[in-house]
Amino acid sequence: MRIVVTGMGIVSPIGIGTDQFWSAAVNGVSGIKRISAFDASRQRSQIAGEVADFDPATFLSAKYIDQTDRFAQLALLAANLALEDAGKLDTYAPQRVAVSIGSGMGGFGTFESSATRRFQNQPVPPFTVPRTMANSAAAWVAIKHGLKGVNLTCSTACSSGANAIGMALDLLRAGRADAVVAGGAEACVLPLTMTSFEILHALTTSSNNDPEGASRPFARSRAGFVMSEGAGILILEKEEQAIRRGAKIYAQLAGFGQACDAKHIVMPDIEGQISTMQAAIQDAGLEPDSIDHINAHATSTPLGDIVETRAIKHVFGNRAGDIAISATKSMVGHSIGASAAIGSIATIMALHTGTIHPTINLDEADPECDLDYTPNRAQQRNPRTGLCNAFGFGGNNASIIFTNP
CATH class of the missing domain: 3.40.47.10 (Thiolase/Chalcone synthase)
Structure with a gap:
């Protein structure tokens, strides 16, 4: 049985959508800038890969925005793009379309802001728990698109997205789904998260004045990673069914x-x-x-x-x-x-x-x-x-x- 990729959606610091992302990647464009999401002047690492011009109001209602953490919003946009790219999946019964999304931190932005409010004796938002839980991204993707099959979340730190895609492959091979919306999402450009990685000496702290040159894999002068956010979603199907519905095929998983x-x-x-x-x-x-x-x-x-x-x-x-x-x-x-x-x-x-x-x-x-x-x-x-x-x-x-x- 061959499993194929028929749609892709990406929200990244160098572009939203596969075409924009890939053009920037091929041209070696850096998406690392000084942090704009919060006042990072007290951080040792003051740079990050943020998704610029991301406005959830362009694709979500006020109700959705109120009930979702940023990581789920990134996942929702990536899923929208991937499903649009793949064409309609309405040839499949909703019960046969699964969702498998990975996240290492989940809704940590909501956790951090709600904890701050609690310690300052301010009201805690009513959707703090459903916004924080790691499975909220997969759940909201299913709710938004009416996908009623298996709904999974994988949280294995930096390998979460890979393992979520691997779980999707297993679902398709085992016959437990006909198509899977699979990938990963993260939004942890946050004060507490970054401070915690700084304490572990994992983040680079020597390139605040040179953001674009800060991430230097394999270079002699590398000094740690740069925190980033984003989401990537693949649409996975069995090859014979993808061909039957006339889908374009990017690659075989x-x-x-x-x-x-x-x-x-x-x-x-x-x-x-x-x-x-x-x-x-x-x-x-x-x-x-x-x-x-x-x-x-x-x-x-x-x-x-x-x-x-x-x-x-x-x-x-x-x-x-x-x-x-x-x-x-x-x-x-x-x-x-x-x-x-x-x-x-x-x-x-x-x-x-x-x-x-x-x-x-x-x-x-x-x-x-x-x-x-x-x-x-x-x-x-x-x-x-x-x-x-x-x-x-x-x-x-x-x-x-x-x-x-």
Whole structure:
């Protein structure tokens, strides 16, 4: 059974909609700016990847806005775009269309603002709980579009979006759904969230005066990741049904791998990353030699980029240096649970267009990061297969493989 991608929707710091996002990505445009969502003057890291010109009132009623956190609003817009791109799914019974959306933090913006109000003895908004809960994005997508099938939420930190897409693949293969709206959403450009990551020494704090150059995966001078927000949604269907309804097909979702390294709650471990890439390749029925492109997890942390490079070398051996690798986070920052959904769309577009987008800000690579990361300029490489990595806190590792249809 072949599972295919028939629609995509993205809301990102470099564009809303696949065309705008991909044009900016290919041209190496950075979406990292000084934070505008709140007064960040007291933060050590004062930059982020925010979605500019995002106005939920353009597609949601006042009632919807009152009842939804920003992360759910981002998911709703991405889902609208993906469903529009895929064409009507009304050939499927509503009970056969599932939703699977990942988020690492859920409605943390609502949690933070409501907690502040409570400590200041101000009224707490009545929808605080349903806005905060991680499954609200998937629930609202289902409510908005009348999708009555399986409704799932995955929260595995930075691999949430990847695992949500993997769960969608499992649903389709098992015959529990005919189509799935799958992806990830996150909105955690917030004071408490960013302060917490600062304490862990995960965020870069040395580039407040150079936002666009702050996210530097694989570079010698990298100093941590840049917080970001966004959403990415895929429409997944069985190939024969997609063909029957005349849908366009972007790519095949060919394989999924998942592994916990069970070593450390926040530090990356090579064994888990190796295992998940190998599992995805095996699940796709491929050999390592057939992988042409990797969309790396590549957050721009000093240790993380080295561990991922070593894991890629272990899995692909002498061929590792021939694989076109790129880091989407160099342009959009790290959107936690949405990152792999956004990375998946970048991977699919690389297959669809033949172009590998660049890893920007890579003027001098770390000596321990010595693979082909597509530095600074896009390359026409015509990949046939692409692997998207996502490695999260808790030792949660996930890899997804897409192939040309």
